Amino acid sequence: MKAEQLKIAMFSVHSSPIGELGTKDTGGMSVYIRELARELGRRGHHVDIFTHFPKARSNQIIDLYANVRLIHLSIGNNGHIDKQSLYPYLAEYFQMLEKFRAREENQYDLVHSHYWLSGRIGYWAQDYWGVPHILMFHTLGAVKNTLGQGQDEPALRLATERRLAQTCHRILAATDRERAQLMRYYNASPAKIGVVPCGVNLDLFRPADRAQARRRLGLDPAESIVLYVGRFEPLKGIDRLLAAVTRLQHRHRLRLVIVGGDGHQTAESQKLHRLSRNWGIQDAVTFAGRIDQKNLPPYYSAADVLVVPSHYESFGLVALEALACGTPVVATNVGAMVHIIQNGRTGCVIQTAEPGLLAAGIETVLAGTRAGDKSADAIRTSVLGFGWSNVADAINAEYEILMAHQDFPVPRETGCRRVLWAN
Numbered sequence: 001m002k003a004e005q006l007k008i009a010m011f012s013v014h015s016s017p018i019g020e021l022g023t024k025d026t027g028g029m030s031v032y033i034r035e036l037a038r039e040l041g042r043r044g045h046h047v048d049i050f051t052h053f054p055k056a057r058s059n060q061i062i063d064l065y066a067n068v069r070l071i072h073l074s075i076g077n078n079g080h081i082d083k084q085s086l087y088p089y090l091a092e093y094f095q096m097l098e099k100f101r102a103r104e105e106n107q108y109d110l111v112h113s114h115y116w117l118s119g120r121i122g123y124w125a126q127d128y129w130g131v132p133h134i135l136m137f138h139t140l141g142a143v144k145n146t147l148g149q150g151q152d153e154p155a156l157r158l159a160t161e162r163r164l165a166q167t168c169h170r171i172l173a174a175t176d177r178e179r180a181q182l183m184r185y186y187n188a189s190p191a192k193i194g195v196v197p198c199g200v201n202l203d204l205f206r207p208a209d210r211a212q213a214r215r216r217l218g219l220d221p222a223e224s225i226v227l228y229v230g231r232f233e234p235l236k237g238i239d240r241l242l243a244a245v246t247r248l249q250h251r252h253r254l255r256l257v258i259v260g261g262d263g264h265q266t267a268e269s270q271k272l273h274r275l276s277r278n279w280g281i282q283d284a285v286t287f288a289g290r291i292d293q294k295n296l297p298p299y300y301s302a303a304d305v306l307v308v309p310s311h312y313e314s315f316g317l318v319a320l321e322a323l324a325c326g327t328p329v330v331a332t333n334v335g336a337m338v339h340i341i342q343n344g345r346t347g348c349v350i351q352t353a354e355p356g357l358l359a360a361g362i363e364t365v366l367a368g369t370r371a372g373d374k375s376a377d378a379i380r381t382s383v384l385g386f387g388w389s390n391v392a393d394a395i396n397a398e399y400e401i402l403m404a405h406q407d408f409p410v411p412r413e414t415g416c417r418r419v420l421w422a423n
């Protein structure tokens with residue numbers, strides 16, 4: 001069976017694709033799901049994205065795009081459930097899913113899960129519905145635990161990810177590096193892992209006049225603008241970026257603009273404000289807060305350089321967005337950075353994120369920007385192949401591989417029905 005006009009159940013239980021980007025549990029994965037679903041809908045597939053949203057009424061349906069619906073299934077008395085506490089509610093969530101499916105008399109051709117929590121729902125769906133299951137982990141708990149940043153991921157996550165790697169029918173990895181990690185940490189079969197990069201909305205993210213963008217944002221046209229975009233958490237390495245700025249502020253008239261976060265009241269935000277004060281750079285740092293994705297292009301265009309100082313990224317979507325806007329990127333060697341950044345031409349990849357090296361990378365790119373080494377259009381050209389249309393074509397090919405092997409045995413979980421339907 002070819003991947004033509006499929007009925008797809010897509011799971012993103014813990015994070016809504018229309019959630020507030022830059023907050024604790026809403027980042028690049030939400031962008032990925034939303035953009036991919038839109039392109040799949042354009043190709044004639046029918047996509048139902050299932051998520052949990054505490055403020056929504058049970059089974060609230062939103063028509064996102066042509067052939068794409070976002071369906072909220074409320075659990076846990078419809079209150080907020082932290083990602084780390086969501087696992088015990090998954091059986092209840094699957095019950096709600098089955099009630100919804102029965103009421104609409106839906107029959108899905110395949111399930112596409114995002115993240116390990118949704119993968120658990122996908123596992124039950126492949127068992128109950130007898131359909132193939134494709135899974136994208138987005139991040140891996142075992143890899144996070146090797147880095148020693150923040151709290152360790154629980155043993156439950158690692159065990160579940162290992163089991164899902166064995167039992168789902170196909171896995172999507174964003175990079176060859178992630179493919180190797182899946183094989184190393186979870187003994188995933190290389191034959192069942194497809195590698196498809198993430199994408200960028202080339203219509204939204206495009207070069208604009210820098211001076212005009214700075215006027216719009218109230219930024220000084222004479223300053224060198226260093227930009228960070230993303231969530232606030234230890235893995236993102238924002239503290240290292242602040243430390244790098246302390247090494248640059250006396251050599252440059254420099255401003256660091258930080259976009260993202262859940263608000264000033266959060267512990268991570270307060271920590272970053274405290275560091276900037278302690279290091280005497282508070283007057284050179286602007287915390288812009290959370291910015292809707294549609295409003296991000298002026299920030300990229302206003303910046304001289306985007307910095308991705310992360311300890312870990314599964315891909316690194318913000319780097320693609322900046323490059324599509326013609327802004328160079330300095331990044332640690334994480335995710336797909338070595339593949340999307342051309343060293344010395346569109347930015348710089350540093351092998352270790354020691355603040356001194358990070359500062360040197362920023363200084364090198366700033367010097368090139370002042371010298372006019374690379375035009376914004378030339379930088380954008382380097383990522384034109386990463387448009388979401390190309391990504392969706394590659395995912396469509398993965399679906400065809402999956403649908404061509406429906407003779408795969410469908411795993412069954414002993415006692416699953418007793419667990420799910422006990423009440």
